[in-house]
Amino acid sequence: MSILIRNILAVLPDAEKKYVVKKADVRIEDDKISEIVLCEGSSCGVEVTNSGVDAYGEAKNCGTDADEIIDGTDRLLIPGMVNAHTHSYMAFMRNVADDLAFTDWLFGTISPIEDAMTDEDAYWGANLAILEMMKSGTTCFNDMQMNIHQTTRAVKESGMRAVISRGLVGNGNDEAGAMRLRQAYEERDAAKDCDRLSFFLGPHAPYTCDEAFMRIVAEEAKKNDMGIHIHLSESATEIENCFKQYGCTPIALADRAGLFENPTIAAHCVYATPEDMQIMKEKNVSVVTNPASNMKLGNGFAPVAKMMESGVNVCLGTDGAASNNALNMFSELRLLSLIHKGTAKTAQCVSAKEGFEMATISGARALRMEDAIGSIEVGKKADLAILNLKTPSMQPNNNLVAALAYSANGSEVETVIIDGKITMKNREILTMDEERIYFEIGRMMKKMGLEGKEY
Amino acid sequence: MSILIRNILAVLPDAEKKYVVKKADVRIEDDKISEIVLCEGSSCGVEVTNSGVDAYGEAKNCGTDADEIIDGTDRLLIPGMVNAHTHSYMAFMRNVADDLAFTDWLFGTISPIEDAMTDEDAYWGANLAILEMMKSGTTCFNDMQMNIHQTTRAVKESGMRAVISRGLVGNGNDEAGAMRLRQAYEERDAAKDCDRLSFFLGPHAPYTCDEAFMRIVAEEAKKNDMGIHIHLSESATEIENCFKQYGCTPIALADRAGLFENPTIAAHCVYATPEDMQIMKEKNVSVVTNPASNMKLGNGFAPVAKMMESGVNVCLGTDGAASNNALNMFSELRLLSLIHKGTAKTAQCVSAKEGFEMATISGARALRMEDAIGSIEVGKKADLAILNLKTPSMQPNNNLVAALAYSANGSEVETVIIDGKITMKNREILTMDEERIYFEIGRMMKKMGLEGKEY
Numbered sequence: 082m083s084i085l086i087r088n089i090l091a092v093l094p095d096a097e098k099k100y101v102v103k104k105a106d107v108r109i110e111d112d113k114i115s116e117i118v119l120c121e122g123s124s125c126g127v128e129v130t131n132s133g134v135d136a137y138g139e140a141k142n143c144g145t146d147a148d149e150i151i152d153g154t155d156r157l158l159i160p161g162m163v164n165a166h167t168h169s170y171m172a173f174m175r176n177v178a179d180d181l182a183f184t185d186w187l188f189g190t191i192s193p194i195e196d197a198m199t200d201e202d203a204y205w206g207a208n209l210a211i212l213e214m215m216k217s218g219t220t221c222f223n224d225m226q227m228n229i230h231q232t233t234r235a236v237k238e239s240g241m242r243a244v245i246s247r248g249l250v251g252n253g254n255d256e257a258g259a260m261r262l263r264q265a266y267e268e269r270d271a272a273k274d275c276d277r278l279s280f281f282l283g284p285h286a287p288y289t290c291d292e293a294f295m296r297i298v299a300e301e302a303k304k305n306d307m308g309i310h311i312h313l314s315e316s317a318t319e320i321e322n323c324f325k326q327y328g329c330t331p332i333a334l335a336d337r338a339g340l341f342e343n344p345t346i347a348a349h350c351v352y353a354t355p356e357d358m359q360i361m362k363e364k365n366v367s368v369v370t371n372p373a374s375n376m377k378l379g380n381g382f383a384p385v386a387k388m389m390e391s392g393v394n395v396c397l398g399t400d401g402a403a404s405n406n407a408l409n410m411f412s413e414l415r416l417l418s419l420i421h422k423g424t425a426k427t428a429q430c431v432s433a434k435e436g437f438e439m440a441t442i443s444g445a446r447a448l449r450m451e452d453a454i455g456s457i458e459v460g461k462k463a464d465l466a467i468l469n470l471k472t473p474s475m476q477p478n479n480n481l482v483a484a485l486a487y488s489a490n491g492s493e494v495e496t497v498i499i500d501g502k503i504t505m506k507n508r509e510i511l512t513m514d515e516e517r518i519y520f521e522i523g524r525m526m527k528k529m530g531l532e533g534k535e536y
Numbered sequence: 537m538s539i540l541i542r543n544i545l546a547v548l549p550d551a552e553k554k555y556v557v558k559k560a561d562v563r564i565e566d567d568k569i570s571e572i573v574l575c576e577g578s579s580c581g582v583e584v585t586n587s588g589v590d591a592y593g594e595a596k597n598c599g600t601d602a603d604e605i606i607d608g609t610d611r612l613l614i615p616g617m618v619n620a621h622t623h624s625y626m627a628f629m630r631n632v633a634d635d636l637a638f639t640d641w642l643f644g645t646i647s648p649i650e651d652a653m654t655d656e657d658a659y660w661g662a663n664l665a666i667l668e669m670m671k672s673g674t675t676c677f678n679d680m681q682m683n684i685h686q687t688t689r690a691v692k693e694s695g696m697r698a699v700i701s702r703g704l705v706g707n708g709n710d711e712a713g714a715m716r717l718r719q720a721y722e723e724r725d726a727a728k729d730c731d732r733l734s735f736f737l738g739p740h741a742p743y744t745c746d747e748a749f750m751r752i753v754a755e756e757a758k759k760n761d762m763g764i765h766i767h768l769s770e771s772a773t774e775i776e777n778c779f780k781q782y783g784c785t786p787i788a789l790a791d792r793a794g795l796f797e798n799p800t801i802a803a804h805c806v807y808a809t810p811e812d813m814q815i816m817k818e819k820n821v822s823v824v825t826n827p828a829s830n831m832k833l834g835n836g837f838a839p840v841a842k843m844m845e846s847g848v849n850v851c852l853g854t855d856g857a858a859s860n861n862a863l864n865m866f867s868e869l870r871l872l873s874l875i876h877k878g879t880a881k882t883a884q885c886v887s888a889k890e891g892f893e894m895a896t897i898s899g900a901r902a903l904r905m906e907d908a909i910g911s912i913e914v915g916k917k918a919d920l921a922i923l924n925l926k927t928p929s930m931q932p933n934n935n936l937v938a939a940l941a942y943s944a945n946g947s948e949v950e951t952v953i954i955d956g957k958i959t960m961k962n963r964e965i966l967t968m969d970e971e972r973i974y975f976e977i978g979r980m981m982k983k984m985g986l987e988g989k990e991y
Contacts, residue, residue, distance in 0.1 A: 102990050172928075175943060176935035180887040213928030317881075376878035377942070379885075406942040407929055412870065415862075420875065423831035426772075430834075432635040471974050473627075473668030474862055477981045479989040480631035487832070487861040488630060492947030519926050526932045534934045535557050 082148050082501065084109040088120055089153020089467070092160070092437075092482060094456050100434050102481050106143040107158060109463040112276075112501035117459055118143040135459070149503065151496065155471050157481055160456050161220025161464040161499065162410035163444030166310075166348040166369040166398030169210035169224050169232055170203045173522055174403040177531060183316070183378055191403055197529055204231035205521040210408055211239045212518055215510060217409040217491030218466035220499045223346065223369070223398065223448055225283045225310055229268050237275050240504040240512040242464060244448050246283025246310040251294035258294050262301060269307075277500055279448075284340065286312040287323055287331040292338050299339035308344040308449055311335060314357065315349035316380050332357035341366055346447045348398065351375050351383045358384075358391035367394040367447030370439070372416040373407070374400035382424050385417070385431060396444035397436075411491035414440045418486040433486035467496040537603050537956065539564040543575060544608020544922070547615070547892075547937060549911050555889050557936050561598035562613060564918040567731075567956035572914055573598040590914070604958065606951065610926050612936055615911050616675025616919040616954065617865035618899030621765075621803040621824040621853030624665035624679050624687055625658045628977055629858040632986060638771070638833055646858055652984055659686035660976040665863055666694045667973055670965060672864040672946030673921035675954045678801065678824070678853065678903055680738045680765055684723050692730050695959040695967040697919060699903045701738025701765040706749035713749050717756060724762075732955055734903075739795065741767040742778055742786040747793050754794035763799040763904055766790060769812065770804035771835050787812035796821055801902045803853065806830050806838045813839075813846035822849040822902030825894070827871040828862070829855035837879050840872070840886060851899035852891075866946035869895045873941040888941035922951040 086107040095101045108116040118141045119134055135141045171191075178190035198206075203226075214222055221242040224232055229247045236243045247265035251258020262282075269280040282305075284290045284298045302309055313331045314320060323331045332353060335341060341364035350357070350368045361368065370383045388395050397417055399408045407413075418436040422428055445455025454464045470478050474488040497505040504512045526532040541562040550556045563571040573596040574589055590596045626646075633645035653661075658681075669677055676697040679687055684702045691698045702720035706713020717737075724735040737760075739745045739753045757764055768786045769775060778786045787808060790796060796819035805812070805823045816823065825838045843850050852872055854863045862868075873891040877883055900910025909919045925933050929943040952960040959967045981987040 102988075173932055175932065176938040179935065179938040179942065180884055182883055186883065209928060209931060216928060373874055373942075376874040377883060379877050379881050379883040381881050382878050402943070406938065407870075407945070409929070409943075409945060412867070412945060415867065416871070416874070419828055419831040419871070420878070422834050423837050423875070426834050426836050428637055428641065428832060428834040429635055471971075473664060473671060474864065476664060476974055477628055477630060477977045477986070479981060479986050480634065480991055482990070483631040483634040483861065487634065487828075488857070488864075490862070490864060490867060490945035490947060492945060516926075519931055522932045526934060531932070531934050533557075535937070536935055 082111060084149045084151065084463070084498065084501070084503070085143060085145070085147035086151045086153050086158060086467070089156050089158045090470070090481065091117070091158040091457055093117070094458065100437065100482050107457070108143045108147065109498065109501050112462055114457065114459055114461050114463050116141055116143045117457065151467070153467070155469065156495070157468040157470055157475070158457065159218070159466050159468065159485065160441045160454070161466050161497065162218050162440050163396065163448065163455060164214060164219045164222040164399055164408065164410055165346065165396040165444040165447055166371055166400055167210065167222050167224055167408060168226050168401030169222065170206035170226055170228065171401035171403045172210035172213060172408065173202065173206040173525055175406045178403065179406070186378070194529060200228060200231055202525050203228040204235055205518060205525060207232040207235040208239070208513060208518045209522055210402065211235055211241050212510065212513055212515060213408045215239070215241060215497055215505055216494065216508070217411055218468070218494035218497065219408070219410050220464040220466065220497060221444070221448070221454055223310060223444070225285070229264070233268055233272050233278055236278055237272070238512070240277070240499050240502055242277040242454070242499055244279050244281055246281040249282065249284045249298055250289045252291045253293040254297065258297070262298070281308040281310040281346070283310045286315070286319070287334050288319055292327065292334060295335065295338035295340055299342060302343040308346065309340050310346050311340065311348070313347040313350055314352040317352065320352050330354060330357055332360060336360050336364060344449055348400070349375065349380070349383065350388070351380050353384060353388065355387070358388055358393055362392045365394070367396055367443070369396050369398040369447065370417065371398045371400040372420055373413060374404040378404055382420055385421050386425060389435070394443055394446055395439055396447045397439045409491045410440055411485070411489050414486050433483040436486045437482055463498050463501040465498040466494050468493040469495045537566060539604045539606065539918070539953065539956070539958070540598060540600070540602035541606045541608050541613060541922070544611050544613045545925070545936065546572070546613040546912055548572070549913065555892065555937050562912070563598045563602065564953065564956050567917055569912065569914055569916050569918050571596055571598045572912065606922070608922070610924065611950070612923040612925055612930070613912065614673070614921050614923065614940065615896045615909070616921050616952065617673050617895050618851065618903065618910060619669060619674045619677040619854055619863065619865055620801065620851040620899040620902055621826055621855055622665065622677050622679055622863060623681050623856030624677065625661035625681055625683065626856035626858045627665035627668060627863065628657065628661040628980055630861045633858065634861070641833070649984060655683060655686055657980050658683040659690055660973060660980060662687040662690040663694070663968060663973045664977055665857065666690055666696050667965065667968055667970060668863045670694070670696060670952055670960055671949065671963070672866055673923070673949035673952065674863070674865050675919040675921065675952065676899070676903070676909055678765060678899070680740070684719070688723055688727050688733055691733055692727070693967070695732070695954050695957055697732040697909070697954055699734050699736055701736040704737065704739045704753055705744045707746045708748035709752065713752070717753070736763040736765040736801070738765045741770070741774070742789050743774055747782065747789060750790065750793035750795055754797060757798040763801065764795050765801050766795065766803070768802040768805055769807040772807065775807050785809060785812055787815060791815050791819060799904055803855070804830065804838065805843070806835050808839060808843065810842070813843055813848055817847045820849070822851055822898070824851050824853040824902065825872065826853045826855040827875055828868060829859040833859055837875055840876050841880060844890070849898055849901055850894055851902045852894045864946045865895055866940070866944045869941050888938040891941045892937055918953050918956040920953040921949045923948040924950045
């Protein structure tokens with residue numbers, strides 16, 4: 082299967098890996114980008130022809146033929162967004178509990194619903210999440226949860242790419258913790274046939290895993306060459322309790338337990354100290370910032386600018402829909418690029434390009450896929466989104482990376498390609514039954530007594 | 537002309553003016569909402585019939601006939617958003633200057649472009665702004681700028697509703713200031729035939745109008761029964777300079793100059809003190825908060841929660857596209873409902889319902905149109921937006937005001953009615969030529985040497 086995207090403005094990395102927007106022809110062969118050929122001139126709206134050179138001036142030719150040809154006129158090609166932290170099945174809990182204190186939120190509303198949730202509910206929840214992400218240009222997500230089989234099922238069917246972590250909770254060498262680890266491996270082994278799926282181990286957090294259990298998980302990850310996905314330093318309460326129990330920060334504890342000897346992606350780090358940042362830099366830990374969730378639950382603002390300065394790889398996530406409430410990486414990128422200017426009181430903090438990097442290649446790096454996804458380069462997987470530039474938010478057509486960060490809302494995404502396959506075309510999802518998903522979500526709400534509920 | 541919207545979930549005010557979501561039939565006769573009749577049951581997805589009672593239990597009947605019938609199945613009816621502070625023509629400057637310090641932003645980029653701007657440029661800029669607002673459910677905006685004739689022209693043609701202020705700059709009784717006042721009156725008089733247009737006087741800010749000129753404007757407003765639209769306490773520099781020159785805060789200065797003896801809408805107030813809030817409460821001054829702009833220019837976060845506590849009427853605006861960069865009130869509402877939870881470190885600060893109120897009825901109140909727009913009530917103008925609930929961001933269909941604040945992005949808006957006329961239907965704009973607007977914006981960019989420019 083080959084796809085040729087002709088005459089499209091594309092957000093490409095230049096030799097210094099900074100973004101440039103150039104008009105190009107892009108060829109996809111099977112699952113990979115096989116050629117990128119620049120067109121004459123790079124201004125939008127100008128009729129151009131294949132110039133026969135790639136971004137580095139080398140002679141190339143994309144040809145004019147392919148199984149599928151996409152006209153790139155008035156369109157923008159970007160690498161698909163990488164949502165580096167979410168809990169996909171929670172999409173059906175989008176509006177069930179808002180404007181509540183954390184304990185009322187979790188124990189009063191979220192937990193009882195999770196208790197009532199069946200396998201099928203988890204499956205349709207994951208489907209709704211994937212639908213929302215795909216429709217807003219996300220092509221890969223990093224997930225943590227309990228019922229991972231239903232998510233891998235939805236990922237396989239939908240054509241999405243994902244990294245899945247079975248949420249692990251445990252105390253020392255207990256049977257419950259061991260059972261959860263077994264589930265993680267079983268699912269990994271069962272999904273070996275799907276190239277779009279990979280697996281991390283997911284010790285949930287220092288307040289749900291004790292140090293001994295974290296140590297076991299660290300060793301398991303090492304033995305199995307798996308990455309670690311964990312929540313760290315999300316709330317002030319977590320820090321306080323961690324100091325009481327262990328005499329150190331959650332980040333220092335995770336390091337002490339050996340988790341960081343494995344490639345680690347740490348969600349939140351709202352309360353990371355300079356010492357924590359030093360540890361994370363040295364151990365190559367990636368941080369996923371989740372601005373909406375951190376604000377919505379009243380945890381505050383992560384020290385993103387300071388973490389970037391410390392050399393930590395910072396990437397971007399939405400968290401679950403129960404605490405965001407959107408899984409739209411464009412909304413999240415807008416928040417990321419705005420809020421730190423507010424807290425630092427300077428317009429020169431987290432630029433549009435830095436934000437876009439966190440939403441794409443930095444997430445790929447955190448998920449051990451830097452060489453495969455996260456940017457538009459020959460040899461990488463064809464994980465791409467095509468935006469319509471004839472929309473108010475993308476007009477005028479200049480400084481388009483700024484438009485991606487500050488004015489786009491995700492609905493500009495028209496076509497999505499994952500692993501070389503078109504999964505959405507002109508906003509029609511080709512790999513999932515959108516109507517069916519809404520029907521099943523409605524059915525679940527009725528069953529749970531939440532249908533049409535208002536607070 | 538009559539419109540009947542049948543069987544639609546509607547965000548209605550209850551007897552205490554709190555929001556409830558109920559299924560209803562809504563009839564529009566000419567420019568007004570003439571009847572609202574509740575349907576049996578209020579859950580979505582349930583087949584219901586006109587119950588013959590309105591929200592207060594009174595017998596009613598919407599009938600079944602109208603010039604235009606809109607099926608409300610799987611749709612949500614909301615009052616159109618009121619964008620309470622913007623500079624519409626700046627839409628064409630959306631991405632020209634981002635991530636820059638304020639002086640580089642204003643004097644290095646924005647001002648030179650404004651200097652090169654013709655009447656036609658201002659007209660197409662206003663058109664792009666109105667297009668963006670209409671497509672994201674805004675039905676009224678409050679504008680301040682220099683070339684108001686081009687904006688009133690675009691407002692008249694597009695069917696939008698607006699309050700227009702000629703930006704006034706002046707020192708004492710100078711001729712330039714007097715000329716600007718004359719232009720304000722001329723435009724007001726010339727637009728008398730358009731019911732959708734009203735006019736405020738717009739003394740720009742205490743750093744561009746001296747106290748004597750503000751005094752003149754205050755008297756002119758009183759004489760002409762006009763409201764005041766002003767920027768106040770936006771940046772730390774403004775406060776510092778105001779204290780140096782006048783020995784008081786900008787808000788205290790505006791009060792001292794008599795401006796607040798007129799209905800006043802004050803943009804920003806990021807640095808409002810408790811004393812300022814007291815003055816504004818006593819003088820019934822409304823504050824427009826513009827979260828994106830305040831963050832993007834590095835000014836910080838307005839004390840919205842404190843102003844609300846003080847009893848000040850707080851409403852919501854996008855500011856101009858040069859400092860936001862979107863004119864999408866859904867994006868702005870999301871920011872408003874999230875950031876103050878972040879700064880206050882509590883989930884219980886600016887709830888979804890409070891945010892939605894600021895985006896609608898509070899803006900109407902600030903613009904002296906509380907009795908005419910801002911909520912769905914019999915006798916009010918039919919300024920309405922209809923959202924598609926079969927979109928991931930609105931699923932599941934419960935707690936829909938939370939969905940409006942936290943997960944909607946504006947693209948869910950399908951149909952817009954302003955002054956009883958359908959201006960957008962199934963996302964097609966009926967009153968403007970969308971393609972032409974993009975063409976003209978492209979032409980302007982080329983002329984200004986900004987076409988396809990990247991930084």
